[in-house]
Amino acid sequence: KTVFYFVSGEKNAGFDLLYHNMKHGQIATKELAEFVRERAAIEETYSKSMSKLAKMASNGSPLGTFAPMWDLFRVSSDKLALCHLELMRKMNDLIRDINKYGDEQVKVHRKTKEEQVGTLDAVQAVQVQSGHLQKFREGYHAKCIELDRLRKEGAPQKELEKAEMKSKKSAESFAVCIEKYNRVGGDFEQKMSESAQKFQDIEEAHLRQMKQLIKGYSHSIEDTHVQVGQVHEEFKQNVENIGIDNLIQRFAEQKGTGKDKPALVGFEEYMTALVPEGSKKSRGKAFRIPGLGKRDKEPDST
């Protein structure tokens, strides 16, 4: 459906308006590229911050039972950094696509400008003729008013006839001017109509392309959003999976706090070989002397 004709208003500015609207398309393309560039920069900064956060997590104290949790924070933050870096890369790819389209757009506009020279001539012709029309109209009006005045004043017949002749001549000139204007106007109408359709086609193609580029923008952001969601879910799962028992157990094993209650070391260990009898004591549990018990020689079961 054709909706572009020309603008009502002074000086048939419609052609200019449609032409400049087309040229504004180049501004829109540039601005979209700038917008996406800014977004890319934001994502890069976010990614770097996340890497810093990951580093902070990796510097978390290795002491204490909580220590293994820092690894989850580190991994998660590192993955988030990657997700946003990937988004930055996609935004940069998109900027290239936008710029490529921008270059094509400039070419199309240049070609269109050349093709529309005829319409521009017709516009100028109609503008010139419009000026004439105005002048003749005013002249004719003045003659009509003069004739009217003389009639009302009851002017002499000779004077009236002279004025009627002037009015008739003026009407004829005006009619010729209108005819010329209509001819020039008809040419303008046809050319302008074709140009308007051309401009509309260009505008539609432009908007189609811009929407396609925005779709790319949305799509990349959506992809990253899904990935980020997976990283969050993974982190949550990992936190849940590391039980408190598990953290305590890990620490106990790492530090060798022992799995079983230690036995007290009884006198007999030293005496049996040397003292034949007496002095022997029997205790259920023997306190172990550090560095002497058999347990000390057992390897850590990690």
Next chain:
Amino acid sequence: KTVFYFVSGEKNAGFDLLYHNMKHGQIATKELAEFVRERAAIEETYSKSMSKLAKMASNGSPLGTFAPMWDLFRVSSDKLALCHLELMRKMNDLIRDINKYGDEQVKVHRKTKEEQVGTLDAVQAVQVQSGHLQKFREGYHAKCIELDRLRKEGAPQKELEKAEMKSKKSAESFAVCIEKYNRVGGDFEQKMSESAQKFQDIEEAHLRQMKQLIKGYSHSIEDTHVQVGQVHEEFKQNVENIGIDNLIQRFAEQKGTGKDKPALVGFEEYMTALVPEGSKKSRGKAFRIPGLGKRDKEPDST
């Protein structure tokens, strides 16, 4: 299940280890607060950048058919800014919770230190007694080796009896020492066992609390992630909903490019009232003179 006893190794360092592990819990709490503070700062920066991006979108050229699209970018970026600002606020709330827990933790540790004085005494007693044991063991060993040597050398009976007496005396002293060591050790074992259980309880409560705080962290991030997803979806829908026809139409209405083909203005419009006959022309379409046609007075149908 009890897994904390004391460390095998020199000097019964288990108590120190468990005590310091408890104290490391304070470091973990502080580090978690710092980590969340850093995350809050990252989210704040991101939010501010998104506001800047929204401003950039609102400064998008109002000329051309693409202009209304900038409003979608502006609204979307503004909403993203709000989502991340909200996350920053939640992170700040979480920091308050972490610090509050940190304060409670300090109190619990102070109280625990006081309660564990008895165990510390028992640790020191067993360390002293362990030293004695070592000394008496060496003394007894030396006597046994001496007695053995004399026997092998076939020393005189008197000398042997003297050495046997010395060995027996040394064995008795050693036995007394072992008995004392076992008594002190038994006391240590009981107290240490209770302390270990206490430290384990504290550690479990600490980890439970830390995991709860991390859950809060995850939950806030998840909430924001869902909101951000809605903003993205909304943006995508809005872009889809603004059809190309719609953008063209809007522009045409705004700029008044006209909905219908304009008619050429015929001579009759000027003549009918003034010229009784002749000169009248009838054309299907009349070219409209700007500023004169009826259409110009019609209000814009927006």
